[in-house]
Amino acid sequence: MLKIAKLTDYGTLVMTTLALEPAACLNAQELAARSHVAAPTVAKLLKLLVKGGLVVSTRGTHGGYRLARGAETITVADVVSALEGPIAITACAQHGGGCTIEGSCTSRSNWRLIDEAVRQALSAVTLAQMAAPRAKTTRMPGKSVPLHVFAARE
Amino acid sequence: MLKIAKLTDYGTLVMTTLALEPAACLNAQELAARSHVAAPTVAKLLKLLVKGGLVVSTRGTHGGYRLARGAETITVADVVSALEGPIAITACAQHGGGCTIEGSCTSRSNWRLIDEAVRQALSAVTLAQMAAPRAKTTRMPGKSVPLHVFAARE
DNA sequence: ATAATCCGCACCAGTTCGGTCCCCTATCGG
DNA sequence: CCGATAGGGGACCGAACTGGTGCGGATTAT
Numbered sequence: 001m002l003k004i005a006k007l008t009d010y011g012t013l014v015m016t017t018l019a020l021e022p023a024a025c026l027n028a029q030e031l032a033a034r035s036h037v038a039a040p041t042v043a044k045l046l047k048l049l050v051k052g053g054l055v056v057s058t059r060g061t062h063g064g065y066r067l068a069r070g071a072e073t074i075t076v077a078d079v080v081s082a083l084e085g086p087i088a089i090t091a092c093a094q095h096g097g098g099c100t101i102e103g104s105c106t107s108r109s110n111w112r113l114i115d116e117a118v119r120q121a122l123s124a125v126t127l128a129q130m131a132a133p134r135a136k137t138t139r140m141p142g143k144s145v146p147l148h149v150f151a152a153r154e
Numbered sequence: 155m156l157k158i159a160k161l162t163d164y165g166t167l168v169m170t171t172l173a174l175e176p177a178a179c180l181n182a183q184e185l186a187a188r189s190h191v192a193a194p195t196v197a198k199l200l201k202l203l204v205k206g207g208l209v210v211s212t213r214g215t216h217g218g219y220r221l222a223r224g225a226e227t228i229t230v231a232d233v234v235s236a237l238e239g240p241i242a243i244t245a246c247a248q249h250g251g252g253c254t255i256e257g258s259c260t261s262r263s264n265w266r267l268i269d270e271a272v273r274q275a276l277s278a279v280t281l282a283q284m285a286a287p288r289a290k291t292t293r294m295p296g297k298s299v300p301l302h303v304f305a306a307r308e
Numbered sequence: 309a310t311a312a313t314c315c316g317c318a319c320c321a322g323t324t325c326g327g328t329c330c331c332c333t334a335t336c337g338g
Numbered sequence: 339c340c341g342a343t344a345g346g347g348g349a350c351c352g353a354a355c356t357g358g359t360g361c362g363g364a365t366t367a368t
Contacts, residue, residue, distance in 0.1 A: 091157060121268055
């Protein structure tokens with residue numbers, strides 16, 4: 001579990017499809033065909049992505065969609081936030097107040113750290129990388145480097 | 155969004171409560187009182203946690219629960235997996251096959267990386283740390299260190 | 309035996325999610 | 339100026355999941 005919504009998964013698929021042809025202005029139908037996602041679903045996703053500012057739309061006869069910025073500057077975190085709202089792994093992490101045990105809750109600051117780590121994990125991958133056949137980042141010698149994120153106090 | 159189930163949140167709360175008294179054998183009612191979580195819910199959680207091997211139970215009069223291992227060896231990832239099943243951020247990441255666009259899906263290997271990063275983020279925090287009033291790990295000078303996890307190819 | 313306690317399962321209401329449809333608005337071409 | 343094409347904003351529905359409750363049964367100390 002702990003999974004993203006299926007729509008979000010489709011969303012990244014559509015976005016990578018878009019990323020493969022940065023110059024073109026593809027309409028919803030065409031995107032559906034290329035991404036193998038049902039057309040109505042693609043249409044719905046694109047509306048949300050436009051609202052989120054990740055893609056821009058052109059209306060009218062030869063209208064369609066294209067990425068709002070370069071594929072290297074759009075991260076998976078951006079897509080997720082656009083489709084599911086702000087990333088917050090716990091309920092109390094986002095709205096702050098309202099928790100009944102607010103005072104006695106020692107775990108909260110720790111959850112925020114985990115939250116931040118997850119967010120960074122999603123921010124570390126760009127659309128350009130997703131579109132490439134295989135992930136090929138800096139490649140460091142160490143195999144399983146611990147998360148230094150937790151070292152930084154917020 | 156991208157949040158863990160509310161039950162999982164409660165679960166960690168119960169676990170940290172348990173971690174504060176490693177020697178004692180606390181029953182469900184007592185745990186409910188200490189963790190400020192509704193008693194029936196606590197009972198349900200504990201059953202799952204026992205099945206997951208994170209806590210051990212003693213039946214009969216004066217029965218109760220205690221951690222199966224030291225609080226430093228139990229991570230948030232353990233609790234999440236016990237309560238929500240294996241951590242897999244995308245649907246295709248866990249069951250492997252069945253995806254209709256399996257062949258044309260370039261993003262899959264990238265999702266697995268993200269998945270791994272998230273898993274590490276959750277594994278990096280132990281119950282002992284959650285129980286402590288404030289997170290206090292190694293503390294490094296840098297503020298926002300990038301995730302090196304993505305450097306390691308799987 | 310009795311009481312306390314855990315165990316396993318079934319059950320229910322509320323919400324969320326995926327998916328579809330419809331009508332409106334904007335733009336281009338004739 | 340008109341009509342075809344395409345996006346925009348909703349409403350809407352069925353299915354699945356989630357949180358939460360309850361009950362009978364098993365286990366153990368007194």
